[in-house]
Amino acid sequence: MSKLELKNIHQSFPSKKQTTMVLSDISLKVNDGEFVSIIGPSGSGKSTLFHIIGGLLMPTSGEVLLDGTPVTGQKGLISYMPQQPALFPWRSIEENVILAQEVAGIARDHALAAAREWLPRVGLGGYEKELPHVLSGGMQQRVSFLRALLSPKELMCLDEPFGALDALTRQEMQAWLLNIWEQNKRSILFVTHSIEEALYLSDRIYVLSNKPSTVLEELVVPFGRPRQEAIMKDVLFQELRQHIQGHLRKEVQHDQGR
Amino acid sequence: MSKLELKNIHQSFPSKKQTTMVLSDISLKVNDGEFVSIIGPSGSGKSTLFHIIGGLLMPTSGEVLLDGTPVTGQKGLISYMPQQPALFPWRSIEENVILAQEVAGIARDHALAAAREWLPRVGLGGYEKELPHVLSGGMQQRVSFLRALLSPKELMCLDEPFGALDALTRQEMQAWLLNIWEQNKRSILFVTHSIEEALYLSDRIYVLSNKPSTVLEELVVPFGRPRQEAIMKDVLFQELRQHIQGHLRKEVQHDQGR
Amino acid sequence: MKQQRWIRAGWPPIVVVILVLLLWQLAVTWGNTASWLLPSPLKIVTEGTTDMPRVWMHTLATIKIMLIGFVVGSGLGLVLASVLHIVPGFKAGFYPLLILSQNVPTIALGPLLIILFGFGVLPKIILISLVCFFPVTMATLDGFMQTDRMMYNYMLMLGASKRQIFFKLELPHALPFLFSGLKISATYSVMGAVIAEWLGGGQGLGYYMILQKSSFRADREFVAILVIVALSLLFFWLIALLEKWIIRWNVKRSS
Amino acid sequence: MKQQRWIRAGWPPIVVVILVLLLWQLAVTWGNTASWLLPSPLKIVTEGTTDMPRVWMHTLATIKIMLIGFVVGSGLGLVLASVLHIVPGFKAGFYPLLILSQNVPTIALGPLLIILFGFGVLPKIILISLVCFFPVTMATLDGFMQTDRMMYNYMLMLGASKRQIFFKLELPHALPFLFSGLKISATYSVMGAVIAEWLGGGQGLGYYMILQKSSFRADREFVAILVIVALSLLFFWLIALLEKWIIRWNVKRSS
Amino acid sequence: AQPNAGATASPSAAMTTAASQAPVKKLTDVKVVLDWTPNTNHTGLYVAKDQGYFEQEGLNVQIIQPGEGGADAMIASGAADFGVSYQEGITQGRIQGVPIVSIAAVIQHNTSGFASPVAKNIKSPKDFENKTYGGWGSPAENAMIESLMQTEKADPNKVKIVNIGDADYFTAVKRDIDFAWIYYAWTGVDAELRGEPMNMIYLNKYSDKLDYYTPVLATSEKMIKEKPDLVKAFTAAAAKGYQFAIDKPEDAANILIKAVPDLDPKLVMASQKWLSPRYKDDAPRWGEQKRSVWDNYANWMLDHKLLDKNLDVDHAFTNDFLPASSK
Numbered sequence A, B: 001m002s003k004l005e006l007k008n009i010h011q012s013f014p015s016k017k018q019t020t021m022v023l024s025d026i027s028l029k030v031n032d033g034e035f036v037s038i039i040g041p042s043g044s045g046k047s048t049l050f051h052i053i054g055g056l057l058m059p060t061s062g063e064v065l066l067d068g069t070p071v072t073g074q075k076g077l078i079s080y081m082p083q084q085p086a087l088f089p090w091r092s093i094e095e096n097v098i099l100a101q102e103v104a105g106i107a108r109d110h111a112l113a114a115a116r117e118w119l120p121r122v123g124l125g126g127y128e129k130e131l132p133h134v135l136s137g138g139m140q141q142r143v144s145f146l147r148a149l150l151s152p153k154e155l156m157c158l159d160e161p162f163g164a165l166d167a168l169t170r171q172e173m174q175a176w177l178l179n180i181w182e183q184n185k186r187s188i189l190f191v192t193h194s195i196e197e198a199l200y201l202s203d204r205i206y207v208l209s210n211k212p213s214t215v216l217e218e219l220v221v222p223f224g225r226p227r228q229e230a231i232m233k234d235v236l237f238q239e240l241r242q243h244i245q246g247h248l249r250k251e252v253q254h255d256q257g258r
Numbered sequence C, D: 001m002k003q004q005r006w007i008r009a010g011w012p013p014i015v016v017v018i019l020v021l022l023l024w025q026l027a028v029t030w031g032n033t034a035s036w037l038l039p040s041p042l043k044i045v046t047e048g049t050t051d052m053p054r055v056w057m058h059t060l061a062t063i064k065i066m067l068i069g070f071v072v073g074s075g076l077g078l079v080l081a082s083v084l085h086i087v088p089g090f091k092a093g094f095y096p097l098l099i100l101s102q103n104v105p106t107i108a109l110g111p112l113l114i115i116l117f118g119f120g121v122l123p124k125i126i127l128i129s130l131v132c133f134f135p136v137t138m139a140t141l142d143g144f145m146q147t148d149r150m151m152y153n154y155m156l157m158l159g160a161s162k163r164q165i166f167f168k169l170e171l172p173h174a175l176p177f178l179f180s181g182l183k184i185s186a187t188y189s190v191m192g193a194v195i196a197e198w199l200g201g202g203q204g205l206g207y208y209m210i211l212q213k214s215s216f217r218a219d220r221e222f223v224a225i226l227v228i229v230a231l232s233l234l235f236f237w238l239i240a241l242l243e244k245w246i247i248r249w250n251v252k253r254s255s
Numbered sequence E: 001a002q003p004n005a006g007a008t009a010s011p012s013a014a015m016t017t018a019a020s021q022a023p024v025k026k027l028t029d030v031k032v033v034l035d036w037t038p039n040t041n042h043t044g045l046y047v048a049k050d051q052g053y054f055e056q057e058g059l060n061v062q063i064i065q066p067g068e069g070g071a072d073a074m075i076a077s078g079a080a081d082f083g084v085s086y087q088e089g090i091t092q093g094r095i096q097g098v099p100i101v102s103i104a105a106v107i108q109h110n111t112s113g114f115a116s117p118v119a120k121n122i123k124s125p126k127d128f129e130n131k132t133y134g135g136w137g138s139p140a141e142n143a144m145i146e147s148l149m150q151t152e153k154a155d156p157n158k159v160k161i162v163n164i165g166d167a168d169y170f171t172a173v174k175r176d177i178d179f180a181w182i183y184y185a186w187t188g189v190d191a192e193l194r195g196e197p198m199n200m201i202y203l204n205k206y207s208d209k210l211d212y213y214t215p216v217l218a219t220s221e222k223m224i225k226e227k228p229d230l231v232k233a234f235t236a237a238a239a240k241g242y243q244f245a246i247d248k249p250e251d252a253a254n255i256l257i258k259a260v261p262d263l264d265p266k267l268v269m270a271s272q273k274w275l276s277p278r279y280k281d282d283a284p285r286w287g288e289q290k291r292s293v294w295d296n297y298a299n300w301m302l303d304h305k306l307l308d309k310n311l312d313v314d315h316a317f318t319n320d321f322l323p324a325s326s327k
């Protein structure tokens, strides 16, 4: 059974003059323990899709199913990392990390212990007691990532988790995420702008078109697990990359015409 | 003569317990009409460096020279794109774009006309009158980028301008920036996390070490102008990439030890 | 649909007001409260309609000085907040005076004002302004202090002058605070006018009220109070409406 | 260095206060203002020291009811704001009552309070609370409305309950607004106490003041006013200090 | 102005008639500030204004209601030319150097006293024992109660005194209070109208010293020195006004009601009927003040430590501006 299933999601936003259609008939699913990525042009509606999955937005039409039960509009069922870090400025870093756990009802002590254990692993040892404003952009993103990671939900929705990281830190975080995921096989839905990242991490990739967004292609990544970074040099990897890129190129060029 | 010169910049932040040294003896320069990139691990102090150049922060020690005159701590001399978009929520998109021009004293009408002309080129035609909160992360970044681009200063400091863009939009923006730059040869100082991006765009690259940050290497990019995307497939390109990556890898791994 | 929303938004206050009036009426009727102490709403309304023309005249007089006082006061409040914010050292320096201005009781200030400015409308306007400016100044000052750090730094980097930072960033950013202060002031302005009318002069709700009180006419006194409350409510809602109309970027909930 | 900062921050208010007192003294001396109308600062201080023990006793009485009234009032204000914010419909519904509470003049409310609660300290506390709760409630309510949209949405996505959203997000986010309200209330609380003392009872600065006024002792009346102003200032600064101590995350300027 | 004025052929009337025939005489603006809200103590002023007495004297009078601060500061400072005040206020004020002078007694005898609901059974000062008095916290009240009780050898320490601030008599006696100090002409009459009978213990019944003038018309020393004619003209018109009120209580009441339409007509009428005979009472003319009254009360205050020095009685009041004779 699939962990998450989106059925014919449509979404439009009313604006001053006309209504903008953002998502048009999106159907996708994430199986149990699967790592699925979404790639799409900027502004195509990926974050909007996450808001729908998280229950923040009621889709104009369509349905969200979690473990087979319809949960459209229900909140608090997934672990979520927003595109902007959204750290609480009055909470110290460790208190920010445990926020999702606190909300989920996990004992504060327990959560804090976990936060203190994990913070050094994302390169933030020593910053536990600092307030968010002293952190650099990339550091804030890592805090936000850790917050989602430690949230006790089975489906993780990550919205560009590594966008603000340098290439190396990024690779490290990727490898590390992969490692964790391979150990406990949570289901992951992952938005990224990097085709390599998607190919390297995912079991499947959905490529979205430009607004109004449809699923252009669903692509099964044919590499085995556990994966090594070396696969990036694989010819098949490069071919797939070119393939996706070609798809997107059409989309973005099309977009320029507007 | 060099447009911008940093001489032995040191920067440390006092914290509760101890003082953190962030920048340690950074010297670098940007020549007239040159495109220079900075690459460095997350949290190494790139944004801090920009704050110093922009006069927001007085360095603990060291000097900033613009066109040969010392301008340490002087503000308003550069065109700047911050890492976070920092759009003003009560201003419409076009009003946000003209903000830097307004502050520089350019007539509002004139600035607005320019904004309206340029917005469609970054894929935001039709959003002129909207408020920032309806834009996606990547769209906001493009607004912020345009705001810096239209600012009438000779040195442009861009802090990860394309971080939130998908691969294709990013390539397009790169090509487009390169095009503009080649036409009017403003000097550009560019922070990026993508080694390819740095190699593709820059004349020179500074690689920063981890905190406390020093210039690990200064690298002259040996490709001619105008450049085509094709150079990315060049063997030399790949070699340089490996070279920089190697440098950074040491840094980041070293960092994990803390 | 729009109409429905109005009805939806309109009913809670109406229900509460009706409930309160009902409770009051019952308390008076059953609690045997002497009507010279706390007249019943019915009695008040009856009396109000009987004495309508005079009450209306007094109400107009009060509205006039209240509006002038409010506009002058909150305008001054905004300007003062801006000046205190912009000129370094002024804020710390003038806080004592601000606080002083709110702590000279009317019974001491009133005679001084009258001796300085006569029995006309001027001392009243001054008194109302004194009441109105303070919440505006305090809230706006706090608003200026809360300016978003990232935007502020950005403006600094642009080389924006103090003036530009103020008008392009701090002022719009402080608008929600300003309106918070304005709403408090609006609520006080009517009472301020009433108190000012006690300074002397022969018209206005304050004058009417004190006269009725001194003739032990509680029913008429409460007519005045009811009018005062109604005026304040109206005025408050007007300001709240203005706020909604001006501050449109803070669309909080996409629910 | 720390001491230097204190001196730096301390001098503007001191300079302004001294300047005002000087101007006042000169105006009285040169302007030939009769001392029964506006006594000179020197006279006031002299009188104040002469009558010290009694003034001090009255001051203590006022401080006591002021503190109780302020704590009760602003505590209530915060709770009220929270309830109105959390329970849907309450806010719209209870606005009229909030406004009402500020628009029943003391001369009408006082007798009612006395009839209900006697001549003791209770009606006074109620009156002060009534003065203090309003700015707190209004400012805090506005603060709740200004909650950051991104953080709010994030909390919603987490499935946070209303309670969790309130305590973990809205309340801390509204703290600057709350303090804005508290500072306004603190300023009013002393005057509130003075007015409350006019309700009756045989001690407190309000009582002292009115007594002195009725025996034409303007000098002593102004002693009371000076003490009132000093108290308010002190109290205001206390609250401002508390604010600085609690709200530390909003480090605005890295200059 | 309506010249329906009493065509009584008095010398002053003849004189003013002549004046009014002169080609448009310019009127002098004069401000009179009351002591509190308009009431029957002020009837004479309203009558004089309504009947044109002021105008005949060349005055354009504006009657102003004061704020909480009272009228004395306005009068003394010259913000108002004339005003309504009290003997006790003028006494205390002058001790503190406030240059205010009484120029006419509005009512000859003190109509104030201690009132209580009949049910409380307080008929004479000795009944104050073990009762609660509600006042405004002035030491004068203690002294007053003490004085009265001493005449009957009662123990003033057995009276509980509570400060009731702004609360009025009717409110106070509903809550813990047994008796309060009132003016009968207003509060007492209102109690009659409401049918809440009260026992009244007049101050002057127990001590001559307490038969002081309340209220009085007052002006500043400066006016007396610089514009004696104006003071004279004003007093003359006011005297005529009060005389009218003495002669025709109902007409006078109606004039007051017309001038201040927000007043309760029933109360005004009843109060006026009660008060009119008491304006002049046993005095040779309206407004007459006796030195002994000023002296007595000042001494009484001094005895009770309500003053810290002797009052210069002769400068505190004057009869010089009252019209020479009155019928």
Ligand SMILES: Nc1ncnc2c1ncn2[C@@H]1O[C@H](COP(=O)(O)OP(=O)(O)OP(=O)(O)O)[C@@H](O)[C@H]1O
Binding pocket: A013, A014, A015, A020, A022, A040, A041, A042, A043, A044, A045, A046, A047, A048, A049, A083, A211, B133, B134, B135, B136, B137, B138, B139, B164, B166, C254
């Ligand atoms: N509240 C809203 N009102 C109107 N339009 C909106 C609103 N929210 C989002 N949109 C529109 O929906 C589109 C998709 O936005 P979304 O944030 O989902 O894009 P995205 O795919 O996440 O883009 P990016 O990669 O740049 O983050 C955008 O064009 C945006 O303008």
Ligand SMILES: Nc1ncnc2c1ncn2[C@@H]1O[C@H](COP(=O)(O)OP(=O)(O)OP(=O)(O)O)[C@@H](O)[C@H]1O
Binding pocket: A133, A134, A135, A136, A137, A138, A139, A164, A166, B013, B014, B015, B020, B022, B040, B041, B042, B043, B044, B045, B046, B047, B048, B049, B083, B211, D254
């Ligand atoms: N105000 C401050 N107080 C204390 N430390 C600070 C402050 N500002 C920045 N730092 C520290 O300086 C370091 C560099 O921050 P900076 O934002 O310059 O990094 P960066 O190179 O831009 O990183 P990124 O690529 O993640 O944006 C960080 O470790 C940060 O914790």
Ligand SMILES: [Mg+2]
Binding pocket: A046, A047, A048, A083, A159, B136, B137, B138
């Ligand atoms: Mg997005």
Ligand SMILES: [Mg+2]
Binding pocket: A136, A137, A138, B046, B047, B048, B083, B159
């Ligand atoms: Mg940075």
